[in-house]
Amino acid sequence: MRNSIQQITLILVSTAFAVTTAVGASGTRSSDLRRASRLSHRSDNTKTHRQMAALRKQLLRQQSEINELLHKVQQLDSQVGTRQAATNFSTLPSRPTDNASVASLTPVLPSKKVLGKEIETPSPEVTAESSAPASREGGNAAGDSPLQFKIGSAYVTPVGFMDFTSEWRNHDVGSGIGTNFAAIPYGNNFQTNLSELRFSMQNSRVGFRVDAEVHGAHVIGYMESDFLGLSPGNAAVTSNSNSLRSRLYWVDVRKGDWEVLGGQTWSLITPGRTGISPLPADIFFTQNMDVNYQVGLVWGRIPELRFVYHPSHRMALAVALDSPEQYAGGSAGGPLITFPAALASTYASELNVGSNTFGVPNVAPDVIAKLALDPSSRFHFEIGGVERNFRLWNPTNRQIYSATGGGGFVNLNFELFKGFRFLTNNFWSDGGGRYIFGQAPDLIVTANGSPSLIHSGSTVTGIEYTRENSLLFGYYGGLYVGRNTALDTNGKLVGYGYSGSPSSQNRAIQEATFGLNQTLWKSAQYGALNFIGQYSYLTRNPWYIAPGSPSNASLNSVFLDLRYTLPGSAPTLGK
Numbered sequence: 001m002r003n004s005i006q007q008i009t010l011i012l013v014s015t016a017f018a019v020t021t022a023v024g025a026s027g028t029r030s031s032d033l034r035r036a037s038r039l040s041h042r043s044d045n046t047k048t049h050r051q052m053a054a055l056r057k058q059l060l061r062q063q064s065e066i067n068e069l070l071h072k073v074q075q076l077d078s079q080v081g082t083r084q085a086a087t088n089f090s091t092l093p094s095r096p097t098d099n100a101s102v103a104s105l106t107p108v109l110p111s112k113k114v115l116g117k118e119i120e121t122p123s124p125e126v127t128a129e130s131s132a133p134a135s136r137e138g139g140n141a142a143g144d145s146p147l148q149f150k151i152g153s154a155y156v157t158p159v160g161f162m163d164f165t166s167e168w169r170n171h172d173v174g175s176g177i178g179t180n181f182a183a184i185p186y187g188n189n190f191q192t193n194l195s196e197l198r199f200s201m202q203n204s205r206v207g208f209r210v211d212a213e214v215h216g217a218h219v220i221g222y223m224e225s226d227f228l229g230l231s232p233g234n235a236a237v238t239s240n241s242n243s244l245r246s247r248l249y250w251v252d253v254r255k256g257d258w259e260v261l262g263g264q265t266w267s268l269i270t271p272g273r274t275g276i277s278p279l280p281a282d283i284f285f286t287q288n289m290d291v292n293y294q295v296g297l298v299w300g301r302i303p304e305l306r307f308v309y310h311p312s313h314r315m316a317l318a319v320a321l322d323s324p325e326q327y328a329g330g331s332a333g334g335p336l337i338t339f340p341a342a343l344a345s346t347y348a349s350e351l352n353v354g355s356n357t358f359g360v361p362n363v364a365p366d367v368i369a370k371l372a373l374d375p376s377s378r379f380h381f382e383i384g385g386v387e388r389n390f391r392l393w394n395p396t397n398r399q400i401y402s403a404t405g406g407g408g409f410v411n412l413n414f415e416l417f418k419g420f421r422f423l424t425n426n427f428w429s430d431g432g433g434r435y436i437f438g439q440a441p442d443l444i445v446t447a448n449g450s451p452s453l454i455h456s457g458s459t460v461t462g463i464e465y466t467r468e469n470s471l472l473f474g475y476y477g478g479l480y481v482g483r484n485t486a487l488d489t490n491g492k493l494v495g496y497g498y499s500g501s502p503s504s505q506n507r508a509i510q511e512a513t514f515g516l517n518q519t520l521w522k523s524a525q526y527g528a529l530n531f532i533g534q535y536s537y538l539t540r541n542p543w544y545i546a547p548g549s550p551s552n553a554s555l556n557s558v559f560l561d562l563r564y565t566l567p568g569s570a571p572t573l574g575k
Contacts, residue, residue, distance in 0.1 A: 147567055154212035159224065161565040163203040165289060170556045172196045177203060178228070178292040179557060181511070182336075182439045184540055186503045186553035202227040202242050203291055203561075217255035222278070224248040228291060247301060252278055259308040267300035268320040268368045269435055271411040271425040271460075274380055276308050276316040276372045284413070284425065287464065287473040288513060289534045289559035295511035296458035296477030298409060298427045298435050316372045324362040326390045327434040329441030330354040336441045336504060338494045340449075340486075346395050347445055363391040363402070378415040385409065388431050390442065394449030401450040403443065405431025407457075419466040428457035433481065439509060440481040444495035447488050454496055455482035462513075469522075474514035481506055483543060497543035504542070511538040515559075525567055532561040 148157045167177050172191040173184055177200045185191035207224035229243030250263025261278055268276070271284040286294045293299070303323040310316050328351035329336025335353035352360045370384035385408040392401050407429025415421050431453035433440025440456035462475030483497030496505050515534035522528035538555045545551055 152212075154210050157209045157211075158207070158566060159209055160206040161204060161563050163201055163205075163561055163563050165200045165203055165559065165561045166198070167200070167289075167560075168195065168197050168558045170195050173555065176200065176228075177290070177559075179290050179536075179538070179555070181292065181295050181437070181509050181538065182506055182540065183504065184538060184553050184555045186540070186542065187549060192553075201240075203289075205247075206244075207248070214253075217253050220252045222248055222250055222252075224280070248278075248280070250278060250304075254308075257310045259306075259310065261304070261306040261308070263303065264301060265304050265306070267302055267304055267322055267435070268306055268318055268370050269322075269384070269386055269409065270299040271297075271409075272372060272380065272382055273413065275313075275374055276318045276370060276382075278306070284411075284423065286460065286462075286475060286513075287471065287515060287517060287532075287534075288475075288536075289515070289532055289561050290536065290557070292437065294460050294475050294477040294513060295439075295509050295538065296460045296479045297437060298425065298458060299437065300435055314374050316370075318370050318372075320368045320370075321365040322368055322386075324364065324366050324388070325352050325434055326350075326360055326362060326388075327352045327438060327442045329433065329438065330504075337444050337496050338498075338501065339445055340447050340488045340494050341490060341492075342396055343394065343445060343449055347392065347449075350392050351443075361391070364389045380411075380413050382411045383409070386429070386432060386435070388434075388442070390431065390451050390453075392445070392449060392451055397449070399449065401448075403431070403451045403453055405429070405442070405453045407432035407435070421464045422462075423464065424459065424461040426457075426459045426461075428455075430455055432456060436479050439479055439506070441496060444484045444486060446486040447494075452484055452486065452495070454484045456480065469519040471517040472514075473517070474512075476510075476512055478508065478510040480508050483507075499544055501542075501544045503544070503546075503549070505544070507541050507543045509538070509540040511536055513537075523567070527567045528565045530561075530563045530565070532559075532563060534559040 148155060150156070165177055169179075171185045172194045173180055173196065174191065175183075176198065203226060205224055205226050207222070209223075210219075210221040212219045224247045225244050226247055227242035227244055229245030231243055232241065235241050246264060248264055248266070250261055250265040252259065252261040254260075265278045266280065266283045266285075272282055273284045274282050277283075285297060285299055288294055300322065304320050306318060306320040308316055308318040328348075330353045334355075335348060335351070339347050349359060350361060367387045368384065369386075370382055372380070372382040374380050385406060387404065387406040390403045390405065393399070394401065407427060409425070409427040411425040413421055413423040427436065429435070431442045433442050433454060433456045436456060436458045439458075441454055443451040443453045446452055456479065458477070458479035460475055460477045462473065465472045481496070483495075485493050485495035485498040488494045493499065493501075497507065513534060513536040515532065517530060517532045520529045520531055534557075536555075536557045536559075538557070539552050541552045
């Protein structure tokens with residue numbers, strides 16, 4: 001931008017010089033004519049004087065115009081100098097995003113450099129984000145927003161949106177606007193025979209993003225909260241006093257090809273839409289309005305220390321240390337697995353069973369590695385894996401038992417034709433159930449107290465089609481939890497999936513989803529208004545089916561949402 005201004009200035013000065021030279025030459029020729037005229041035709045003096053006066057008048061007028069243009073150029077140059085530090089907000093160029101992404105903001109002024117490194121300029125369909133699908137990644141620059149402000153050398157941008165969500169289910173799940181996939185009603189009870197309807201604003205977001213240049217490094221600080229925290233028992237009666245909770249809180253520093261991140265972030269194991277980036281706009285977690293997203297999605301928002309190497313804008317390599325949690329499944333109602341009788345009370349404290357938050361004696365962080373390739377704006381591929389470590393202590397024989405597990409993932413999304421993307425994300429693990437939204441336990445416990453890991457895997461595959469102000473989406477999600485059993489000292493089967501096991505021990509859970517995100521109105525200065533609809537059909541199949549019991553449980557869900565997104569928050573389609 002500054003080079004363009006300098007070129008304009010040079011052109012204007014050259015023009016002024018040419019005009020002055022021409023006038024000077026005209027003046028010289030006029031003097032010669034006057035001397036000749038005095039010898040022969042002195043009557044021409046009056047005509048020559050009139051010509052000179054006209055030329056001088058024209059020169060003064062052009063000089064005035066040039067001065068005015070130079071003044072405007074100087075003002076524009078000053079504005080560019082003030083805003084230059086706000087360029088290069090994103091560490092990577094963004095691609096089509098999901099609907100909860102209020103993070104990946106456009107820079108105040110677009111640049112062809114990312115932290116001093118030349119990159120290809122993405123096409124209009126794959127730049128930053130806006131509420132309109134056709135241009136949702138580049139249309140509304142944060143510089144057009146009245147909400148961005150500067151403190152010192154840092155630029156601060158409030159982010160967020162206001163949601164009004166309605167959800168209807170044909171069975172009473174009892175989990176609010178987030179579906180508890182593993183516990184949809186099974187059998188003959190009031191939950192199965194009654195439907196539910198609820199309104200909520202809990203999915204609304206509030207937060208901020210800070211960008212600054214520090215000692216040659218680009219620093220991004222990001223905080224995002226919603227209102228899905230713990231609520232008092234009478235919250236739904238008189239006043240819905242929903243609790244604010246932390247979603248994301250991290251700092252990212254990038255200098256040259258290297259990047260370091262620390263804080264609560266989308267785990268590196270979460271599928272990406274482009275590159276390797278912590279910004280929600282670059283993460284795939286579907287377009288669903290269900291705040292628990294889609295069955296089969298592998299994800300986490302947990303404390304993480306991440307190191308990323310960017311050999312080019314087409315490739316990224318990353319290694320992360322994630323906060324560990326050895327997980328036996330379940331909720332406050334109890335674990336998913338069945339413990340050996342003598343170890344039930346002790347091991348329920350050594351493993352996370354949903355009721356002992358932060359009380360688990362984890363031995364080491366989970367180690368996650370990922371390679372991401374983006375050969376073009378139409379194609380993204382990533383492959384990686386996770387290593388996990390488990391350790392238990394048996395009080396009856398005073399022995400420590402350990403196990404090492406892990407899993408691998410392959411994710412892909414590409415544009416088949418303009419606006420139409422195919423996506424598939426796949427995961428298989430031995431002890432990785434924690435990352436499938438906790439729908440599968442990591443392990444069982446044998447009679448001597450040693451852990452035995454459970455096989456589990458999942459997929460989310462679907463399409464997203466963007467046209468003008470509309471986005472259509474459809475996904476299939478499924479997960480499988482393997483059977484793993486052992487004999488207790490009393491001769492009874494324990495573990496997961498044995499004959500006679502409770503109906504909460506699922507073999508498979510599947511969900512089909514489709515929906516629409518329609519932009520009703522948008523403005524770079526005043527935000528955007530979207531209408532979002534989602535329908536899902538979900539089934540779960542337990543390992544053991546008691547005589548006379550149904551073979552599975554099913555659920556129909558409908559979500560309708562009206563969303564206003566703040567200007568400067570890079571509104572995206574959907575959630």
